[in-house]
Amino acid sequence: MKAIIVGGGIGGLTTALMLRARGLDCELYEQSDTIRELGVGINTLPHAIRELAGLGLLDRLDAVAIRTDELYYLNRHGQQVWREPRGLGAGHDVPQFSIHRGRLQGVIHAVVEERLGKDAIHTGCRLGAFTQDEGGVSAHFFDRTGAHIHTTRGDILIGADGIHSRVRETLFPDEGPPCWNGLMLWRGARDWPAFLTGRSMIVAGGLHAKVVVYPIAEGSSPASRLTNWAVLVKIGDGASPPPRREDWSRPGKRDELMPHVERFSVPYVDVRSLISATPEFYEYPCCDRDPLPYWSSGRVTLLGDAAHPMYPVGSNGASQAILDARALADALVRSEHPRQALVAYEQKRLPMTAEIVRSNRRGGPEGVIDAVEQLAPDGFTDIDKVLSHAQREAIVRGYATKAGFAAPPPGLTAVRA
């Protein structure tokens, strides 16, 4: 049994480790010339960290990440709408990590090389086409110039090739480009004085604009942290395409961003100065795709953003890709035929991730500040008179349950890492 994995992001690399852990063979193909540590901060939720811990990665992640211990939801005036413990503090048996996306990818990549050997990863290989027959799948790879450089054969092909997936496009040729909801996301990170517990995450704002700030690594001194920020603003009506094509590595323009930053007043951390002091940052129009009717066609399937690209709210993109990897590897060892395995994997993961895609369109857990802004745009004197605790809890906890990371009920707390 040999799997061809297309894409060396967090989804593809984790899949390689999951397959290896079950004695299954694979080769991974990545279009970039090297696996570079790109991106800025992301959050990985306890249910995904549990999977990475199961692969033996916890200590390595701890060395480069921050164990997030609390989350604040504030309105744009800085008033507290909701606050909750996260990770171990919320009763999970493993932490929630805030981490630089590139470092997370780098940790998993290093372990793939150690366990599978450097030869298992083929960089500079862009999947162009694949065919399948009764006995297997053939995949054809091309270089940057479009020249054919390699063809390989395997029992299955896993498209972990991101939001612009070639595998998905081949399975669904009429789908078209991703959908843009009119929200632009600017993101950056900078060494900055630690705030609150030094492990706190803040999401402030409402429907039209939000600012998110959290540390993702230790800083240059014990009193500082590499601090990630993101500003999310509605700049379009969602009916027209984004001003520039979605590309995670596209630099942002300061004159387009700064006017939006003025609307926030966040206590605990001077967000305006943090953003102004960040020399380089990125823009990304918030795009997703409609959930698909199926992911698996014969011996070919989709995983991670290729299967279910979602708006980056609720900290779920990387986490759900990691959960996909686990489910797919389990299905492959449990099923008699690879085709059955791919269907079993899809049945387990597609409905749940489709629900998260839809929920993120409604604002995800951050819907709690959207609702408060709608009811009290100029602020409040008593949050309970705007939305009761039970109503706020229903929004935040409802999302956690859907996404599979609700904290265990008191009394069921597992052994802590």
Ligand SMILES: Cc1cc2nc3c(=O)[nH]c(=O)nc-3n(C[C@H](O)[C@H](O)[C@H](O)COP(=O)(O)OP(=O)(O)OC[C@H]3O[C@@H](n4cnc5c(N)ncnc54)[C@H](O)[C@@H]3O)c2cc1C
């Ligand atoms: C450069 C980059 C920066 C990012 N930065 C952030 C961030 O700051 N914050 C955030 O929340 N999310 C970010 N993301 C998205 C986030 O990493 C994903 O949502 C999540 O981790 C799921 O990952 P994935 O492996 O499914 O997809 P991706 O992370 O998109 O990985 C897909 C991989 O497939 C490769 N690929 C694509 N097409 C082909 C092809 N035809 N042949 C071979 N290889 C191919 C791509 O080069 C890429 O390495 C970023 C993604 C990328 C690619």
